[in-house]
Amino acid sequence: MNLSDSQTAGQPAPDAGASTPPLLRLSAAEAVFNALRTDIESGSVAVGAKLSSETTLAQRYGVSRSVVREALRSCTALGLTVTKTGKGTFVVANQVAKDLVLGAYSARDLTEARPHIEVPAAGLAAQRRTAEELESLRDIVAAMAAEDDPEAWVSLDSSFHAAIARASGNKVFESVVADIRDAMAHQSETLNIVADRQLASDAEHQRILQAIEGGDAAAARAAMGEHLRAVGLALDSILN
DSSP, X not given: OOGGGSOOTTSOOOOTTSOOXXXXXXXXXXXXXXXXXXXXXXXXXXXXXXXXXXXXXXXXXXOOHHHHHHHHHHHHHTTSEEEETTTEEEEOOSSOOSSOEETTEEHHHHHHHHHHHHHHHHHHHHHHOOHHHHHHHHHHHHHHHHOOOHHHHHHHHHHHHHHHHHHTTOHHHHHHHHHHHHHHHHHHHHHHHHHOOHHHHHHXXXXXXXXXXXXXXXXXXXXXXXXXXXXXXXXXXXXX
């Protein structure tokens, strides 16, 4: 099964005789993830079995090893696999867990905590941001809208949220967001692959930026709250 020759999920098939465009890395990662998940949940790959190496999987699906790594991280986040350094990736369950594993924190941890941190931080950022901080936020949002590399986008996403916390002028908010930044990146990556969240997040981030840019604290809090609610709904759709 060579995914570089397959149809991109959600896109119409090309006209007969037309050359098939190469898959974007995000689409390829989603396709690899779906293939692995299907094998695991159907029992084709049994619980306790070791998956093939990244190199073998990359050759099997006709993608790069980085695409395979993205798919494997999502399998781990869903509780289907565990990767042991130097030993490989093993199947530990044949159905999605009740919560996502996102590094040091779970999806439930983030869903419960983030509104209490990032909503007020966004409001304060609208009131306190400097011209330099506003320019940085603009640059990040513009870069995200133009970015087609999923790993780079995830890095920008976490940078956006960290920049808002800094712009709030509250060191506690800044420190907490810095602490959960890796977990947020894992969550973002998984949601992009499994729930196709990237474009929706771009629009939500734009609305947050506009409120901060306009100095409207209430609108900034509302926009950040809406963004976090959308993330929570996407997580629920995966887990349920």
